[in-house]
Amino acid sequence: MELPSNLIPDEASPEWMNKGDNAWQLTTATLVGLQTIPGLVILYGSMVKRKWAINSAFMAFYAFAMVLVCWVGWGFRMSFGDKLVFFLGKPGVALDEKFLLKRAFAGYLPTATMVFFQSVFAAITVVLIAGSLLGRMNFRAWILFVPLWFTFSYTIAAFSIWCPQGWLAKLGVIDFAGGFVIHLSAGVAGFTAAFWVGPRAEKDRRNCPPNNVILMLAGAGLLWMGWSGFNGGAPFVASTISGLAILNTHVCTATSILTWLLLDSLFFGKPSVLGAIQGMITGLVCITPAAGVVQCWAAIIMGIISGSVPWYTMMVLHNKVKLLKLVDDPIAIFHTHAIAGGLGGILTGFFAVPKLCRLFYMVTDWEKYLGLVYGLQNGRTPAGFKQMGIQIAAMGFVIVLNVVVTSIICWFIGLIVPLRMSDEELENGDDAVHGEEAFALWHEGERLVGRRHNNKVYDTHEFSFVESKGEVQMV
């Protein structure tokens, strides 16, 4: 059969490359990139008390940039390259065209597309950890933390679970788009780091309303819609599974939001937008390990569970467990990512449909993938329990890896710089750390308070101290 002219390969579009797949993969990578830049940047910036707006946004902004550089420097090949040990690949650069223009390890795509696609996942994982550390981590300590954690934790989890040569992948773990690699990992690492860094100032812990709810919704919206790329790009092909994954993603999320709203209304009397966003996040996180391999009705069930179990752990259990109360987790990353991610991994072990796993993994031994529900239904109960066991084993591995590695990294950084900001920085916030303030809305667009730590490079004039009483004008 002769191909039409638009399908005939040439040097720039080799015969192993599919334009639809490449276009889709680049789109999904961009969508996931948008989830962080500007998604999480503005979500963090607006979710925190105003005095921490810039610092929070900056932690995210910096982390994204740093991870990308480390990724092409060594991280991609440690996560997806030739095996060094059973849990890690050999480090190596991904920087020359000879390497990047070859076909990727999976899909009808060039390696360059794959490198970029995977990089935005690595980046967002680190940015999620920042969420646990907002409002008090020494910025220099964060600068060091990013490349260290990325190199010694993310790459190991990614290789073990996603690289076809990783030990957990070989055992048959199902992590469609990162419930374990991204969310459980970030949630546990964030919690551990928050423990070592210490809490925010007492004043900040007590009183911390979001400084800009609308901007928070903007960030949340980019996060939600960008997830079409997160889960839709996981199969590395613009196939039936990617369409199903996207639908499942949004259905689970919508159900989770409505469940969380219902619980908020029943127990607190009022439906809150912040609660809706938390419910949105838990839904997105929970469906991630399962999106393309479960039925849509299962996605609804997962949404109900992800809208209620993390709600319970966050609102009820948290106040009863001493360890949880001890650690200062400002935006509850532990509940929305560790708990929801672990939950998602287990529910994947329940609901993974054999046929859909076959369509997704496209390997000859696809029959090893089997949700417990289908194991019980098809009389393959031992295989179903085995799958569940593997999911739990993967969970355990990720948890232990992160507790250990994150602790070592925090200890190591602590030898060089303090982990927590000084008391003066904690008192003054952005102005002390960055010499900048998030808003200049008062009078004719001036800053609210006098500048005590001028940033001479970007500042144009000094302002005199403006009394907040009696002169504030909201236009």
Next chain:
Amino acid sequence: MDANQIAYTANERAPAVPQWLNKGDNAWQMTASTLVGIQSMPGLVILYASIVKKKWAVNSAFMALYAFAAVLICWVLVCYRMAFGDELLPFWGKGAPALGQKYLVIRARVPESRHRVTTDRYETTVPFFPMASLVYFQFTFAAITLILLAGSVLGRMNIKAWMAFVPLWLIFSYTVGAFSLWGGGFLYHWGVIDYSGGYVIHLSSGIAGLTAAYWVGPRLKSDRERFPPNNVLLMLAGAGLLWMGWSGFNGGAPYAANIDSSIAVLNTNVCAATSLLVWTSLDVVFFGKPSVIGAVQGMMTGLVCITPGAGLVQPWAAIVMGMLSGSIPWVSMMILHKKCSWLQQVDDTLGVFHTHAVAGLLGGLLTGLLAEPDLCRLILPTETRGAVYGGNGGVQFVKQIVAALFVIAWNVASTTIILLVIRLFIPLRMPDNQLEIGDDAVHGEEAYALWGDGEKYDPTKHGWHTSSYSEVTASSRFVDGARGVTISL
């Protein structure tokens, strides 16, 4: 994966990529859906939140966010197949779930779109991508319709009444419009043109919104008198997402990444730009200053107007449509509205009637005039042309009018009945004490916490203020130090 397989082959043995699946089309359809989703979340969510008075910011955003989530669940549970499934009545499909992979992973198909092409050849709409992609794509349209409707009732509708209203209107109004015009219903087969939703989405939501605004009742007098946008820049962010996302709205309508899709995207942007410029010019001529909010309204009417014809008119026609959509809704909003006492009575918060009903109707009628026959032949079921092209074009114009009347009548009736039923159980309007306070009373949240050390506004701490821009304040009986307060007149 077999390393010997090439990327395109008639014999590709990949279970997830069946013979009927075109990756370009599927990729584009999923992208278009995401773009339209972004128009709602966060596009309209933040547009609504920032265009309203600060005290209603959170509530307005919440109505939109809730509608987006609720519509999706109803959509996959029953409504998709009511709009695009097997026929129940000439204007309604049989509802059924779209939840099993058996249904979702097969090739997309709109069963009732089957129409005769020649004496012995029939055609049905069967895109080259799976059902899941179509279900999700159409969901984003249904969701945005509800969110548009919300724009008419911002700032006073009881949130519980809204929560009940969304699924009911989706089931009893949206699916009817969608099936009749898109899913293979009577208007579709008669040959009415609604390329991407001028009637199904915009005329529908504009009329329903006005009707709802009538039944819910108006905002507080003080809110009606003074309702400045609380964050113009963020409003522009939302407007930007809305405009750029429309590439997905109109570009995704042909269900393929084909030549018609390209024309549609181009026309969409041309019409929006022209409309924005005309609206702004009118603002300058009549009010002296170009206003950014006016520019956004002009952009909106342009986008709405081109929607029923984006892939079917020439780009020069898109410019003509832009000129008309930048002026006629301007006249209806700025001049006629102030002269019509009945319109003045109904409190349509964002003027959705003008920007969507008037602009949508205009677009539908202009499409009936300007639809180019060669372009129509690319995607429409019957031989179609606009009146300007002679032939049976005059009849087309009449069909557009009739369809508009059906959509208007159905929406007035269904919206009224739904609200009257809800009113038996839940009051439609918030109680006065909630109307006075706003977000804090309804959600326990406030949009901004920018004062002092990053706290919510508290007059006892941050000072009373007077200025020519903000309201004169007085001691408010609603002061509650820790939680912030909104000033009441």
